[in-house]
Amino acid sequence: MDITLIVDFFPKLISYLHITLLILVAAVAIGLVIGVVIALIRIYKVPGFNQLALIYISFMRGTPILIQLFLIYFGLPTLLALVHIDVSRANPLLFVAITYGLSCGASFAEIIRGAVNGVEKGQTEAAYSIGMNEKQMMVRIILPQALVMAFPNFANSVIGSLKDTSLAFTIGVMDMVGRGNTLIASSLHALEVYITLSIIYYGVVICLEKGFSLSEKKLQRFEGSLAVDTK
Amino acid sequence: MIQLRNIQKSFGNQLVLKGIDLTVNKGEVVSILGPSGSGKTTLLRCINFLERPNEGQVIVDDFKVNSKQANKKEILTLRKKTAMVFQQYNLFKHKTVIENVMEGLIIVQKQPKETARKLAMEVIEKVGLTEKANAYPVQLSGGQQQRVGIARALALNPEVILLDEPTSALDPELVFEVLEVIKRIADEGITMIIVTHEVSFAKDVSDYIVFMDQGEVVEEGIPTVIFNNPKEERTKRFFKRINREEDNLESNLTNAI
Amino acid sequence: MQIDIPFIFTALTEIFKALPLTMIITLVPLMIGFLIGIGITLIRIRKVKGIYRLANFYVSFLRGTPALMHIMLIYLGLPLLIDKMAETFHWSIQSTSIPILLFVLMALSLTAGAYMSEIIRAGILAVDQGQLEAAESIGMTGFQAMRRIVFPQAIAISLPNLCNIFIGFLHTSSIAFIVSQKELTGAANIVASNNLKFLEAYIAAALIYWGLTIISEKVTALLEKRVTVYNRGGVA
Ligand SMILES: Nc1ncnc2c1ncn2[C@@H]1O[C@H](COP(=O)(O)OP(=O)(O)OP(=O)(O)O)[C@@H](O)[C@H]1O
Numbered sequence: 001m002d003i004t005l006i007v008d009f010f011p012k013l014i015s016y017l018h019i020t021l022l023i024l025v026a027a028v029a030i031g032l033v034i035g036v037v038i039a040l041i042r043i044y045k046v047p048g049f050n051q052l053a054l055i056y057i058s059f060m061r062g063t064p065i066l067i068q069l070f071l072i073y074f075g076l077p078t079l080l081a082l083v084h085i086d087v088s089r090a091n092p093l094l095f096v097a098i099t100y101g102l103s104c105g106a107s108f109a110e111i112i113r114g115a116v117n118g119v120e121k122g123q124t125e126a127a128y129s130i131g132m133n134e135k136q137m138m139v140r141i142i143l144p145q146a147l148v149m150a151f152p153n154f155a156n157s158v159i160g161s162l163k164d165t166s167l168a169f170t171i172g173v174m175d176m177v178g179r180g181n182t183l184i185a186s187s188l189h190a191l192e193v194y195i196t197l198s199i200i201y202y203g204v205v206i207c208l209e210k211g212f213s214l215s216e217k218k219l220q221r222f223e224g225s226l227a228v229d230t231k
Numbered sequence: 232m233i234q235l236r237n238i239q240k241s242f243g244n245q246l247v248l249k250g251i252d253l254t255v256n257k258g259e260v261v262s263i264l265g266p267s268g269s270g271k272t273t274l275l276r277c278i279n280f281l282e283r284p285n286e287g288q289v290i291v292d293d294f295k296v297n298s299k300q301a302n303k304k305e306i307l308t309l310r311k312k313t314a315m316v317f318q319q320y321n322l323f324k325h326k327t328v329i330e331n332v333m334e335g336l337i338i339v340q341k342q343p344k345e346t347a348r349k350l351a352m353e354v355i356e357k358v359g360l361t362e363k364a365n366a367y368p369v370q371l372s373g374g375q376q377q378r379v380g381i382a383r384a385l386a387l388n389p390e391v392i393l394l395d396e397p398t399s400a401l402d403p404e405l406v407f408e409v410l411e412v413i414k415r416i417a418d419e420g421i422t423m424i425i426v427t428h429e430v431s432f433a434k435d436v437s438d439y440i441v442f443m444d445q446g447e448v449v450e451e452g453i454p455t456v457i458f459n460n461p462k463e464e465r466t467k468r469f470f471k472r473i474n475r476e477e478d479n480l481e482s483n484l485t486n487a488i
Numbered sequence: 489m490q491i492d493i494p495f496i497f498t499a500l501t502e503i504f505k506a507l508p509l510t511m512i513i514t515l516v517p518l519m520i521g522f523l524i525g526i527g528i529t530l531i532r533i534r535k536v537k538g539i540y541r542l543a544n545f546y547v548s549f550l551r552g553t554p555a556l557m558h559i560m561l562i563y564l565g566l567p568l569l570i571d572k573m574a575e576t577f578h579w580s581i582q583s584t585s586i587p588i589l590l591f592v593l594m595a596l597s598l599t600a601g602a603y604m605s606e607i608i609r610a611g612i613l614a615v616d617q618g619q620l621e622a623a624e625s626i627g628m629t630g631f632q633a634m635r636r637i638v639f640p641q642a643i644a645i646s647l648p649n650l651c652n653i654f655i656g657f658l659h660t661s662s663i664a665f666i667v668s669q670k671e672l673t674g675a676a677n678i679v680a681s682n683n684l685k686f687l688e689a690y691i692a693a694a695l696i697y698w699g700l701t702i703i704s705e706k707v708t709a710l711l712e713k714r715v716t717v718y719n720r721g722g723v724a
């Protein structure tokens with residue numbers, strides 16, 4: 001093993017960090033949209049859609065991200081071919097973003113739903129008692145409180161997704177790990193490449209954690225601490 | 232004027248309210264007393280349709296709502312004419328004191344922000360919390376929170392304020408400050424229906440007393456009559472027990488000293 | 489391209505044969521990880537001097553990096569170490585004679601240890617302080633109180649988290665296919681490329697994972713019911 005190689009590999013790998021982060025941002029953005037929609041479907045028990053949402057969440061929770069990735073990568077082109085859209089030459093990044101977005105969507109939906117259910121019933125009743133309608137109650141009273149409560153779980157989920165991006169290379173995405181594999185092929189120093197990758201991932205996770213915990217504090221100061229329960 | 236006509240409510244096959252009739256005149260304070268489980272809370276919640284009665288009518292002013300046909304819009308109108316003070320305060324946790332009070336004014340009554348703020352400050356002053364206007368509910372004592380609850384209801388200038396045991400979740404030493412605020416607004420001629428276990432307070436503040444037991448109004452009348460001269464056996468028994476409890480409490484206290 | 493539905497069933501039976509290996513890669517790390525987790529938790533709760541910081545770093549680093557990294561670091565790094573040691577101490581083992589599976593199990597055990605320690609710690613902290621005091625008040629030693637009173641309650645509290653970590657590791661075990669383990673995903677991969685029916689093979693694999701997940705959720709729900717009856721008014 002050659003420690004100095006790490007210094008050499010570091011800039012080469014970190015210059016692909018933006019691809020990894022791009023996947024993450026796309027996944028979180030797609031996931032938020034899906035998550036909110038699915039959560040609302042589940043909360044209001046929209047007939048028909050509720051069952052679909054349940055199956056979707058169960059499936060995403062029930063299968064490894066790797067399998068989901070392969071399913072989308074091989075399945076989406078087949079599906080789209082039925083409507084005569086050819087994505088067989090599309091950038092694999094697209095498939096990765098969709099897969100991770102779908103996966104985030106399922107977790108976010110459950111997180112949001114749990115938080116909404118976690119808001120005390122008294123809050124709803126108070127809102128109704130001053131004459132709010134259902135929408136006002138949801139938008140002004142329940143959701144703001146739910147989002148603050150959901151934040152720590154949301155943060156965990158995002159960090160989980162970041163770690164999951166390490167598998168994107170399996171369908172040929174040129175992110176950090178993908179670049180690492182080409183480095184291995186050319187340098188034959190696999191261990192050093194993976195050490196460098198680990199250091200970078202760890203650094204990013206630490207930064208995300210710091211950022212999230214700072215914003216959590218801000219959010220709770222702004223929203224009033226919901227954590228403390230006064231009887 | 233508030234009128235309840237033949238309000239019936241059941242949970243499952245348990246009939247909790249067995250046809251309640253009640254009239255509350257403008258400016259009156261009516262207290263509802265009765266043993267635990269007699270249906271007091273349920274009755275109060277039927278008035279603003281937090282529980283939908285199975286049968287009967289609620290009339291506020293000239294606005295009549297039939298329990299069976301009532302649609303969302305009617306219920307909303309009814310709720311805009313009433314306000315409620317909860318046992319557990321139920322302040323909006325993510326909003327400051329003044330925001331709690333302004334919320335209904337801005338969102339429901341569509342008042343301009345500045346008018347709402349001015350009005351809210353006036354009401355907050357009335358309950359003695361001017362200094363806490365920008366505090367969040369978690370930063371307040373129970374008594375202070377309940378005073379905000381009262382301010383939130385009062386600000387809406389409703390036809391009636393419904394109070395469900397407003398002091399029963401409070402530590403004993405905080406009860407007084409809340410009762411005092413309620414008495415003060417009662418003196419201003421605000422119509423109120425109060426469910427309470429504080430008998431002497433009810434005696435003091437009410438124009439009219441309703442005694443309930445097992446989902447029925449057993450006896451009603453002006454305080455002096457109900458407290459000094461109850462006719463019904465159940466009412467007598469209830470007051471006797473309460474008096475005994477109070478005596479016990481006092482003798483315990485004297486013993487302790 | 490068309491989906492060959494009958495082939496999904498063929499693939500299903502073929503891939504299913506790899507279930508034992510998946511179970512090994514899931515359960516062995518969880519069991520070893522549980523022991524590591526207890527050790528780490530004790531070190532962190534007692535704040536044992538010297539190794540306390542190390543334990544913290546271990547948990548933080550393993551939770552802060554993808555499991556793929558752990559597998560690769562052990563799979564690539566440990567053989568170098570072993571060969572070096574064999575050379576200096578004149579051992580007769582060679583790293584190439586060690587099955588890759590062993591490295592995978594070691595790596596994932598370390599991963600599991602980090603996650604387990606968090607679960608166990610949360611469970612122990614959630615047990616009412618009064619329980620420990622009550623146990624000590626009837627004359628139990630700290631160790632007895634921990635083992636007989638606090639720990640069983642902590643496990644009961646942690647049950648949902650333990651179920652989640654099982655499902656998590658069931659899914660994580662799929663990464664082992666990257667170092668050519670023939671567990672469910674590896675088997676699916678082989679079936680897929682042998683028959684050039686990729687989608688069908690992965691659908692079959694997905695169904696198996698999905699079924700396993702649902703079963704474990706059901707089992708947990710049953711266990712939870714038991715535990716909450718047993719502890720009614722207590723831990724639940
Ligand atoms: N949501 C509900 N579901 C089922 N039963 C209910 C519900 N709410 C109240 N009840 C029942 O209705 C009856 C009346 O309850 P209610 O809360 O109105 O009594 P209360 O007079 O307010 O009693 P307390 O003095 O203890 O507050 C009780 O027997 C109660 O168990």
Ligand SMILES: [Mg+2]
Nearest residue numbers: 271272273396
């Ligand atoms: Mg009540």
